[in-house]
Amino acid sequence: MRNKQATRLLLELSEPGRRGAVLPECDVPCQNLENLVPDRFLATSAPNLPEVTEPEVVRHYANLSTLNMSVDTHFYPLGSCTMKYNPKRNERLAALPGIVDVHPYQSDRSLQGLLRLFFELQQMLAEISGLDAVSLQPAAGAHGEMAALMVAAAYFRDQGELRNKVLTPDSAHGTNPASAKMCGFESVTVKSTPEGFVDMEDLRSKLDETVAVFMITNPNTLGLFECNVAAIAEEVHAHGGLIYLDGANMNAILGITRPGDFGADMMHFNPHKTFSGPHGGGGPGAGPIAVAEKLGDYLPVPIVVKTNSPDGPFFHLEFDRPQSIGRVRSFFGNCGVLVRAYCYLLTHGGPGLRRVAENAVLNANYLLSRVKHFLPVPQSESCMHEFVASAAELKQDRGIAAMDLAKRLLDYGIHAPTVYFPLTVKEAIMIEPTETESKETLDHFAETLFRIIDEPVDLLHEAPHTTGVSRPDEVAAARKPILKWVANNPPT
Ligand SMILES: *Cc1c(COP(=O)(O)O)cnc(C)c1O
Numbered sequence: 084m085r086n087k088q089a090t091r092l093l094l095e096l097s098e099p100g101r102r103g104a105v106l107p108e109c110d111v112p113c114q115n116l117e118n119l120v121p122d123r124f125l126a127t128s129a130p131n132l133p134e135v136t137e138p139e140v141v142r143h144y145a146n147l148s149t150l151n152m153s154v155d156t157h158f159y160p161l162g163s164c165t166m167k168y169n170p171k172r173n174e175r176l177a178a179l180p181g182i183v184d185v186h187p188y189q190s191d192r193s194l195q196g197l198l199r200l201f202f203e204l205q206q207m208l209a210e211i212s213g214l215d216a217v218s219l220q221p222a223a224g225a226h227g228e229m230a231a232l233m234v235a236a237a238y239f240r241d242q243g244e245l246r247n248k249v250l251t252p253d254s255a256h257g258t259n260p261a262s263a264k265m266c267g268f269e270s271v272t273v274k275s276t277p278e279g280f281v282d283m284e285d286l287r288s289k290l291d292e293t294v295a296v297f298m299i300t301n302p303n304t305l306g307l308f309e310c311n312v313a314a315i316a317e318e319v320h321a322h323g324g325l326i327y328l329d330g331a332n333m334n335a336i337l338g339i340t341r342p343g344d345f346g347a348d349m350m351h352f353n354p355h356k357t358f359s360g361p362h363g364g365g366g367p368g369a370g371p372i373a374v375a376e377k378l379g380d381y382l383p384v385p386i387v388v389k390t391n392s393p394d395g396p397f398f399h400l401e402f403d404r405p406q407s408i409g410r411v412r413s414f415f416g417n418c419g420v421l422v423r424a425y426c427y428l429l430t431h432g433g434p435g436l437r438r439v440a441e442n443a444v445l446n447a448n449y450l451l452s453r454v455k456h457f458l459p460v461p462q463s464e465s466c467m468h469e470f471v472a473s474a475a476e477l478k479q480d481r482g483i484a485a486m487d488l489a490k491r492l493l494d495y496g497i498h499a500p501t502v503y504f505p506l507t508v509k510e511a512i513m514i515e516p517t518e519t520e521s522k523e524t525l526d527h528f529a530e531t532l533f534r535i536i537d538e539p540v541d542l543l544h545e546a547p548h549t550t551g552v553s554r555p556d557e558v559a560a561a562r563k564p565i566l567k568w569v570a571n572n573p574p575t
Pocket residue numbers: 163164223224225226256258300304329331332353368369370
């Protein structure tokens with residue numbers, strides 16, 4: 084469904100014979116094509132390509148680029164996904180020829196600069212995590228989860244232990260149970276208390292010698308710091324299990340506390356969230372993992388290692404690691420994203436990183452203190468870097484759902500917050516302002532939300548009105564392919 088002002092498709096602009104460039108007549112003899120290209124590759128008719136002029140193409144794409152929202156153009160308070168500003172300095176540095184022009188098959192000797200950068204990044208991430216060994220290989224947070232669970236599986240196999248379960252809280256990101264399944268574990272859900280913390284009774288009832296890993300997000304997806312985390316880790320460890328920390332919320336605790344210090348054995352980072360890599364639209368990201376010493380030998384290959392020779396330090400990619408789970412990605416990982424993370428970390432330094440987290444938490448609490456007066460925030464008086472409001476009452480009283488608020492915000496030039504996650508909050512609206520926003524932006528957001536709540540219900544149900552694309556019927560769209568798929572794939 085397109086709103087009126089949307090750009091037309093290039094095919095709709097097409098006029099027969101229109102061209103962007105006029106090529107000179109061919110002045111070399113043309114060989115008979117049929118002799119060069121096998122029959123089966125030859126088209127029988129010309130492809131249906133748009134015939135348009137160069138200015139039309141330029142205008143088309145320039146207009147398309149304005150239809151989207153981005154962190155460079157709009158406030159983007161997307162909870163859980165940390166859409167912080169992407170410093171342009173990092174873009175410039177990641178585009179240096181020594182980084183973009185290298186080839187993955189170059190020798191280690193000719194890649195010393197990049198390998199040193201990776202080596203130092205491994206060390207920085209180990210320090211921030213409070214863990215011992217790091218792999219930069221995984222291509223995204225979810226991929227890091229999976230790689231780490233493969234590490235855990237290999238570790239338990241070597242210990243001769245049969246552990247087939249992974250526990251995840253009911254507030255966990257969907258990728259946690261999905262990663263567990265992908266690695267062949269049974270995924271078991273642990274309940275949360277009404278206050279939003281891990282229900283210790285429920286955890287104890289599910290904890291036994293078949294549990295390999297408890298995956299926990301801390302601060303959790305409600306933006307609350309799980310104060311019991313050390314006790315949880317102690318109980319899981321007492322049963323021989325490992326603690327996995329979903330590091331997507333590191334923005335709240337950078338430089339303040341370290342997962343390794345509160346009991347985590349493994350974790351992933353989301354450099355595209357926490358360390359300001361540009362993301363959205365599916366990538367690219369990276370998902371480095373950090374693990375405790377006893378798990379280090381199982382990390383994916385290659386690892387960047389440093390040896391000291393009389394000529395000075397030498398960095399190389401180490402493949403010969405017999406206990407490794409092997410490769411989880413081609414070549415070194417998502418190089419550009421990792422370079423940006425390295426630049427971000429060096430720019431801030433230790434004390435700067437701590438200030439990042441402090442300001443992220445301050446901004447979220449300021450916004451929470453304004454929003455809670457007109458939109459209930461069931462689980463928190465105060466929060467870490469994000470909070471979860473609920474439109475449940477609003478829906479009951481006036482028929483205004485979280486989705487309506489999210490869509491209407493777009494009309495005011497604000498990217499929608501995350502909605503309907505975590506699943507434990509009805510009509511959830513998850514708001515994460517990040518540290519890079521000013522008080523004026525936060526005030527504007529709160530005032531806009533307040534104004535929207537008072538608008539006519541019909542206006543909200545049909546929002547957005549000013550965007551290139553109007554509201555799709557997401558429920559019908561989501562149901563259709565799923566039902567068709569279920570019909571075609573009956574359970575076995
Ligand atoms: C974003 C996120 C993930 C997954 O990370 P990707 O890089 O998107 O794969 C996992 N857990 C939480 C809590 C997240 O917010």
